[in-house]
Amino acid sequence: MRQLRVIKTLIKLRLSNLMVFRLSFFGAFLIDGSMFALQLVMFNTIYSQVDSIGGWSRGEVVIFIGTFSMINALNMLIYFFGINDLPQRILDGRLDHYLTKPGSPLLRLTFESVDIGSIPLVLGSIGIIAYGVSLAGITLTAGKVAAYIVMVLLMTLLWYDVELILRCIPFFVISAGGITQLEQFIELCFKVPGVLFKGVFKVLFYFVLPYGVMATVPTQLLAGTLTPGGLCYAVFIAALFTALALGLWRLGVKNYKSASS
Amino acid sequence: MKKYLEILKISFKAQIIYRMDVLFQLLFGITKIIFASVVWGVIFGSRSEVAGFTLNTMLSYYIVSSFLSCMDLSDITGNEMTWRIRDGTFSKYMVVPARVFGYLGAQTAGKAAFYLTFNLIAAVVWVLLFQIKFAITSNALLIIGALLMAALGLVFMLQLNYFLGILTFKFQDVWMFMMIKNNIVQFVTGSLIPLALLPQPVIDAMRLLPFYYVTYLPSMLLIGRNGEELLSGIIIIAVWVAAFIPLNLFTYNHLRKRYEGVGI
Numbered sequence: 131m132r133q134l135r136v137i138k139t140l141i142k143l144r145l146s147n148l149m150v151f152r153l154s155f156f157g158a159f160l161i162d163g164s165m166f167a168l169q170l171v172m173f174n175t176i177y178s179q180v181d182s183i184g185g186w187s188r189g190e191v192v193i194f195i196g197t198f199s200m201i202n203a204l205n206m207l208i209y210f211f212g213i214n215d216l217p218q219r220i221l222d223g224r225l226d227h228y229l230t231k232p233g234s235p236l237l238r239l240t241f242e243s244v245d246i247g248s249i250p251l252v253l254g255s256i257g258i259i260a261y262g263v264s265l266a267g268i269t270l271t272a273g274k275v276a277a278y279i280v281m282v283l284l285m286t287l288l289w290y291d292v293e294l295i296l297r298c299i300p301f302f303v304i305s306a307g308g309i310t311q312l313e314q315f316i317e318l319c320f321k322v323p324g325v326l327f328k329g330v331f332k333v334l335f336y337f338v339l340p341y342g343v344m345a346t347v348p349t350q351l352l353a354g355t356l357t358p359g360g361l362c363y364a365v366f367i368a369a370l371f372t373a374l375a376l377g378l379w380r381l382g383v384k385n386y387k388s389a390s391s
Numbered sequence: 392m393k394k395y396l397e398i399l400k401i402s403f404k405a406q407i408i409y410r411m412d413v414l415f416q417l418l419f420g421i422t423k424i425i426f427a428s429v430v431w432g433v434i435f436g437s438r439s440e441v442a443g444f445t446l447n448t449m450l451s452y453y454i455v456s457s458f459l460s461c462m463d464l465s466d467i468t469g470n471e472m473t474w475r476i477r478d479g480t481f482s483k484y485m486v487v488p489a490r491v492f493g494y495l496g497a498q499t500a501g502k503a504a505f506y507l508t509f510n511l512i513a514a515v516v517w518v519l520l521f522q523i524k525f526a527i528t529s530n531a532l533l534i535i536g537a538l539l540m541a542a543l544g545l546v547f548m549l550q551l552n553y554f555l556g557i558l559t560f561k562f563q564d565v566w567m568f569m570m571i572k573n574n575i576v577q578f579v580t581g582s583l584i585p586l587a588l589l590p591q592p593v594i595d596a597m598r599l600l601p602f603y604y605v606t607y608l609p610s611m612l613l614i615g616r617n618g619e620e621l622l623s624g625i626i627i628i629a630v631w632v633a634a635f636i637p638l639n640l641f642t643y644n645h646l647r648k649r650y651e652g653v654g655i
Contacts, residue, residue, distance in 0.1 A: 157566075157567040157570075160567060160571055161567060161570045161571055161574065164571045164574045164575060165574045168574055168575065168577070168578045168583070171578065172578065172583050172584050175584055175588045175589055176430070176434070176584065176588065178588070178590075179441045179442055179588055180434050180438070180441065183430065183433055183434055184433040321426070322426055322429050322430060326429050326430060326433050327429060328429075331425070331429065
């Protein structure tokens, strides 16, 4: 209950801050919205030439893009702007402010930069998913929708874990340069439905950096093509990466040498 | 001219310090090739041709276009201007005895020249790694024309980013427009998919825009296609470059008076 009060206060403070920069308020929505609109156009163009890609129909790919957009929107809405700057805070010692205050530093970092301007992106993603569902001719049930929502939240947690793991690296090395660049490089591969990956890419994007699982598994769940094995794997990988991220954070904080890091 | 050459040389040498940046730049290039090999590999598994492309010509297209788009470092210019105007350190560009566009252009050219060698090596490595029968034209006229068009395209992108950078004098917060522009440019230059896949009326409309000639048409020319568009392409992109010269001059001279040099 106390943690919820902390989160509520952090959101209130963030809202006051956002109102100062009104032009940037919907920045994340406009930037990511344009990215997903172009991804839709891109796959639509490819589907004008072919009937299916790796057994996925146009509708399934639209659901995939909508799901990817939804996970990204939740990432922007809740935690991205909070943990994005973590490497710099470690390097210049600003993390001290978080460690010396009462309460969980990770909780504060995660929720202190909530971006309300990303809410339209969530609504837009729902629109894309609904369009995909109608294209694919999927019959929705309350159970299926509930399971899909749970899976999207689980995959949002998985994305958070991967982001946190990458941003904990500067606890142990001198330079933080390139981590976000590396992430941008990896996330480009997130735009490809995971079912298309084969061989070494399958291992890389399903286990080492599980971006291939994140939007693919909820899409398969909604389309009714997810196997029990696939479902168990998604839950297992989310649990594993959550444990890894929290472990690495704790180890990193122990290793943190304040401004001299 | 000599002073800009010196700026170019310094910028070239300075890149040696940022070795990780070189690595990441090369990685950016490979993502598009991975995307192409994964998606198009699956599509071509069940058919031999899509919109006149075979798997080899499609992958060759992505390697060439990826190489050309990696050479376009002009967004650094726009970002540099934006942040320097915002934090009040743009004054250094106003006091040096060189035109701002020339200074930033020479800096970008120095970086691009440094990356040229690495990007070429990377392109060869990807051809070998993905075992692609690289389909490049042997027609010297097409190669020279494509390189000239690509060079004009890079100048245009520099002018465009410079123009957006100048707008910071007025709007202060243009990072959002820069990022949206980056998203759109990736698509309209044909870096994500070949524009030949789009409906014909859309392609016809795109021919009037400069972006068609930045990456897409030079890449197509280098893989031996669209040769009939060579001359008209060079003329159109040259007209765009020429049109942006007075536009940038006027906008800069008009808006720079708003700069206070104290940061925002």
